[in-house]
Structure formats: C-alpha cells, structure tokens
Amino acid sequence: MLSAAFVVASFVASTFSAPSPSAGNCTVLWEGRIPQDFTPQSFDQDTSPFNNTIFLGQNQTWSEIVQFPDVPPSLFDITSKPVEISISDESIFAFNASLIETGFRRTELVPANNNNTGDITSGITTIHWSILTDSAHPLNYSHEYQIMWHERTDLAADQLALKTGVPFAPAKEDITVTNPKTLRVVGTNFATPEKNVYVVDFDDDVWHNFAVTIGWETNQTQLYYSRDKEPLEMVSNFTNDWAGQGIIHFGFLRLPIGDPDINIAFEGFQAPIDTFEGLVYGGLFVEDSADGCVSLGGQ
Template structure:
C-alpha cells in the first residue's frame, strides 16, 4: 500500500538528529561553484552523461536564487534545464530523439560500486522553477536508479501524466514508484511550488526493501511508512535530472513519439548525497 504524507510513522532504525552517518558519495555543490564546475575533472558528477549531444554541463546548469535545501548548509542548490537540444546520443546509431533529457550521475557510481550494496540511504531535495515549468501532459523521471544491464529502474521519482496509467491522480504530483518492471506507488505528495521537497530513501539491497522519509523545506525528515518490499537487484547507476518522455503513438519511446518545440524547462536540486546506513544510521537533519 502506498505511503501518504499523513502516515508519519516512527522508523524501525536508529536515527541521527544530525548528519553523522558515513558517506558513500557526495553530490552537494560548493557554495562558490560556477556552471563550469560541472565540466571539470574535479566535478562530483560524470562530465559526459547524460545530456544532449555536443552540449556541456555548463550549458545545462544554472544557479537559481532560492533558499538552501535542508542539507545544503554550506553548499548551494543548482538547476538542471532541458531544451530542444537535449537529445542524448550514447552512440551514433542510438540517438534518443523520443526523449529530452539531462541527468547527472555521481562520478564514483560506475554501476558496480558499493552504492548498490548493503544498506544505503539516498538523500536529495528538489523544487519547482515556475519560470521554467514542466509540461505535465508528459511523463518525467526526476530521480531514479537504472540497472547495470539497462533493463529496469529499481525505483523512480516521477511527475506528470504517466504513460502506463499506473497513477491517475493530479499530474502535478511527485510519485515515487517501486521497480518499474512492476511498479507500485511507495509515496506521493503534491509538487507544490516554492517548497523544497526533501527525500531520504533507505535502500536495503540485502533484503530488497525501500523505506521512504520525507519533509518540506527546513523540517527534519520523518518516516512516511515501513520498509516496503522492492526488487533492488541488478546494481546500476543513480540519475538526478530530467528525463522527459514522449506523448502520442510510438513503438520505441526512446526514438519515437511527440516532443514539442520551444522547450525551456527546469527542476532545482539540492542536498544530494548517499550515506552508508551501517548500524541502521539515517540522518534526519544537518
């Protein structure tokens, strides 16, 4: 059964009032960073994937004037944007014209690293940019992990009009789904404007479960339900950004379907990091 915001339960894990759990990877951006930081070899994210062919991340990233997210105490939020040129081409014979996409992948996350072993907690926050609104007639994936063989996503945070009809509520909703091979709703909340939506996902790769923590703005994270069964097998890589799927008729959605012209859309991200929940440690606040 999907967890709703009103179902705030105490988690059966040890909690940390402040962030003291060991880090698996860091994705919070230095306070003095410029967009060019994402192009450099010292970037916290992969400098080549996944963005439009011939684009640099400095052409995709902007720094909006917003308050810091929950865990951005000495770091700064950033915005990922997409436009008509956001056509990813992983190879010359695989040009993904059905999608418009720009997603950051942590530099240390190569698909077989420890981020998909043991018990890990993934933290991230996101916020709307009303100056670059999403087109909610489309389905978007905003945070997800993709298996090493590219066959499925073990979880996906979505918004908009879902193509498979698995969510029939208001499209302006953040919907966290389980493994998309057989998706179930783990949590949903209205994608309200002017609000930081803070998430922590406890990913138990040993027991194949996912537990969701959520809060808004500067409030500490709270559990919204118990750990739910969820197939997390397959290793893989974490994606943070915009994957906009097509509408209309298509067979291969990566190359077919309809995308409008004149796209200028964005989502603001902050507080991205993963901690090792050894000893069942989960940070609820900075």
C-alpha cells in the first residue's frame, strides 16, 4: 500500500531560481479567489472571473451548481471564501447538439480571461489551488476523477492532472494504486506509462493545498503541497511536456467504468449519483514566478 506521502525518487535537476517565500506578494496574473460578497448568481454573470458558459451540464446554470459551505478558509483565502462545486446525474456536457458527453459527469470552472495566449501560459508561472472533501456528499471512488488539470489548447492532451479514485486504465499508470482515495499528481498523458509525480492520502476534513510552478519554454516543473494552514513545501521537481499552452480546469471530471478501449467521453458505465457529489475549492490564482517568487503561505 502506498505511504501517506509518496514522491518519485528520480527528481530531475531544476533550472529555476530558488523560490522566494511569500505570503502572497508575488505578482498575480489571474485572480480566482472568491470575494466575500459573491453569490451563486455571480457565477452566471460576465463579470465572473470564470467562464460562465462552460463546463457544466446541458440546461444547467452555475448558480444551480455552486454553493458556499461553512468551512474554514483555505491557506490563501485571506479575504476571500471557498466555493463548493458539484456534479449530479445531470452533469452531462454537450459541445454541440451531436457531441453530448454521456460517458462523463463533469463540472469545471475555467478562468474567463485564459484565452490560451499571454501571461498565464508563458514565461514561468505558478498555479495555486486548494481542495477539501464534502463528507456529506462524497465522491464514488470506484470511478476515476480528474479534480484539477491543465489541458492543451488543441484539446489533444492534458499536460498535468490531479486525480483520485480507481484508475480507469491501471496498466497506463507507472505505479500500482491500491488505495483509490489518494490524490495523485500525474504528468502529461502523452507519456506511456503516465508518471505519477506525487501521491498523498485524500483525507477528509483537511485542506489539501497545491501549487505547480511551470517553465513554459523549459518544461521545468516544481510541485508544492501542504495541509490546512501549513506553508507549502516543494515535493517534486521534474520535467514535463508543457507544449500547446492551454486551459486550467478547476473542478471535476468523473470518468466512466469500462474497458480501457472504449471512447470514455461517450461510452461506459456511470454509477447513479444520490443528489450530488461535491468538492470545495479555495485559493485559486496564478502568479508570475519569473523572478523565483512563489507564494508559500503560512508566513
């Protein structure tokens, strides 16, 4: 069984500057932390920091999906508040009338101004996010979930993903997953096998804080992790294929159960969802780390 914290032993030397610990004073390129005065209806508006039309089920609105649970703030929610995202049996996204993704259940917040070019996906940037379970509306860990990922502009690959649950295709993993209730940071899914760069138990009632520093032109990557109010610490230092710029997804994609050869977007079994499944997200932002500045919190 995997230990509570598993790190791939063969780190690759980084070309980054040493991180400059900061409580949040690095230059923020995109701000996704939720203001205290936000309501669920704020996510339906064009003024939301997130795209208000994708990715959610057909005929759903964001105000029907998000809520603000009574939970402690995450590491970087100093003046902001966490938001809970949910999926249900109705969380079936349609690209158009003929491309309806019946194989998935999905709901994701995507930065509104991430237009696949510019500061967020060039130079050296750091993506921050924190995740908390909802024990009253848990995930079904017999499925695989992606609960944060960065997808190429052409939608041909995910450059990096945070996963939990039973792997859809265990043979494609570079480790044997015996405990499905773990958080697994996986590098580009172009790789065979996919490289699990960090694995940690997905404990309930605990904020799991992550940050990934990306060298968009160098492929050098640093991953940070902490729990609750502890400052982030670097847990993995590796190279990764970041070609293709792309889109950040904060939310979750529930994969079907089925043969690894099926078209997962349109085929496979989805276990029914009782009311909804939820995850709480906090501290969402992207900062400029070109000068080595990485907000670690806990200062």
